[in-house]
Amino acid sequence: MNQEDLTMAVRAVSDRVSVLDIHGDVTAASEHALSDAYAKASTPTTKAIVLNFTALEYMNSGGIGMLVTLLVRAKRQRQKLLAYGINQHYRQIFELTRLDEAIGIHDTETAALAAADAH
Amino acid sequence: MSAVPTPQPTPQGGNHLPEPTELTPRDAGHWAKQVTRLRLGEVPPEALNLNVTGKRVVGPIQGFGKLWQKTYRVELRDVDVTPAEVIATWKERFGSFWPPIGRFYGPLTSIAPGDVALLNLSPGGGMKLSTGILVLYADEESFTFMNPEGHMFAGWITFSAGQGDGGGTVAQAQVLVRANDPLYELAMPLALQRMEDRFWRQTLTNLARHLGVAAPVVTTTVVCVDRRRQWRNAGNVWHNAGIRSVLHALGTPLRSLRPGRGRPARGGPDPADGPGARG
Numbered sequence: 027m028n029q030e031d032l033t034m035a036v037r038a039v040s041d042r043v044s045v046l047d048i049h050g051d052v053t054a055a056s057e058h059a060l061s062d063a064y065a066k067a068s069t070p071t072t073k074a075i076v077l078n079f080t081a082l083e084y085m086n087s088g089g090i091g092m093l094v095t096l097l098v099r100a101k102r103q104r105q106k107l108l109a110y111g112i113n114q115h116y117r118q119i120f121e122l123t124r125l126d127e128a129i130g131i132h133d134t135e136t137a138a139l140a141a142a143d144a145h
Numbered sequence: 146m147s148a149v150p151t152p153q154p155t156p157q158g159g160n161h162l163p164e165p166t167e168l169t170p171r172d173a174g175h176w177a178k179q180v181t182r183l184r185l186g187e188v189p190p191e192a193l194n195l196n197v198t199g200k201r202v203v204g205p206i207q208g209f210g211k212l213w214q215k216t217y218r219v220e221l222r223d224v225d226v227t228p229a230e231v232i233a234t235w236k237e238r239f240g241s242f243w244p245p246i247g248r249f250y251g252p253l254t255s256i257a258p259g260d261v262a263l264l265n266l267s268p269g270g271g272m273k274l275s276t277g278i279l280v281l282y283a284d285e286e287s288f289t290f291m292n293p294e295g296h297m298f299a300g301w302i303t304f305s306a307g308q309g310d311g312g313g314t315v316a317q318a319q320v321l322v323r324a325n326d327p328l329y330e331l332a333m334p335l336a337l338q339r340m341e342d343r344f345w346r347q348t349l350t351n352l353a354r355h356l357g358v359a360a361p362v363v364t365t366t367v368v369c370v371d372r373r374r375q376w377r378n379a380g381n382v383w384h385n386a387g388i389r390s391v392l393h394a395l396g397t398p399l400r401s402l403r404p405g406r407g408r409p410a411r412g413g414p415d416p417a418d419g420p421g422a423r424g
Contacts, residue, residue: 084171087282087289087303091321094205098212098371115170118179128206
């Protein structure tokens with residue numbers, strides 16, 4: 027699995043919230059892509075990072091580990107981590123690994139952004 | 146041995162929300178089905194069967210201590226073996242590569258997503274600790290275990306094989322864990338860290354020797370991913386498998402005195418294991 031299997035785009039929707047659009051595969055090889063995207067998304071005023079999984083194609087256990095690392099980084103900056111666009115299969119994986127207890131999962135971007143701005 | 150699947154919700158019609166793609170993902174067959182609580186099947190009579198059935202799995206979010214990522218890696222020098230062959234061998238003979246302090250009571254044939262296995266560990270001093278694992282993920286080049294409540298570590302360990310920098314095949318075990326509760330966290334610098342390091346280094350050495358490597362060299366990389374402790378999870382100590390295993394051992398003479406009982410069944414029902422517990 028190569029890092030090229032993942033592309034990420036960063037959208038700042040406001041001073042407080044950024045969206046990371048994930049396209050492709052999330053695996054242990056995604057470390058640099060995720061880290062770089064997070065670094066672009068996170069500013070001193072950022073309060074929430076929203077992960078868009080609509081175009082997620084593949085995720086293995088290494089990828090789940092990457093999300094834990096991302097969560098730790100976000101928490102360190104006192105940022106919320108939210109997600110949307112997760113299909114039933116990946117939603118079950120979030121529940122199985124109990125990541126859903128720390129990453130707020132929403133059906134749509136609108137709902138995720140509303141939750142991001144809620145506090 | 147299997148995990149208890151959670152009943153799936155009935156699909157709702159008329160959902161107007163834009164649906165993410167529902168094509169079967171490539172990884173669909175590699176993950177365990179959703180589980181709520183673990184259930185262990187038959188185990189050999191000599192095994193101590195505690196702290197698995199009825200437990201939930203716990204990841205780094207649910208643990209207590211600092212978050213560690215440790216990578217144990219061995220280069221399979223001068224051996225013509227593909228990553229898929231390494232993983233196939235590792236899955237088939239997983240427990241046989243363990244050092245003598247651990248016994249792995251898993252499936253007889255191979256390791257598959259959703260399998261639940263019993264672990265008996267003898268950390269020293271005559272103590273025997275019973276816990277388990279869930280096979281969270283398995284494909285041709287890797288497999289991952291997730292731990293239940295009460296295990297020393299909350300998190301997962303991934304066993305994988307791939308191409309090394311020098312072009313040869315490497316085998317690797319990578320843990321991403323927190324100590325599960327304050328007592329385990331206290332024991333981390335005293336003994337647990339060293340015990341874990343020795344355990345996986347020895348396992349990789351045994352695997353490499355089995356594959357034909359004459360003098361395996363295992364490297365270890367340690368990264369503290371999160372130095373903060375999660376005090377909200379301090380109550381995990383209630384499930385501590387070490388304490389429960391000791392209490393079970395202390396209670397063995399009393400259980401044998403119960404009328405109508407012959408030799409006590411090892412690992413009888415643990416009331417705290419919940420309604421799914423078995424003896």
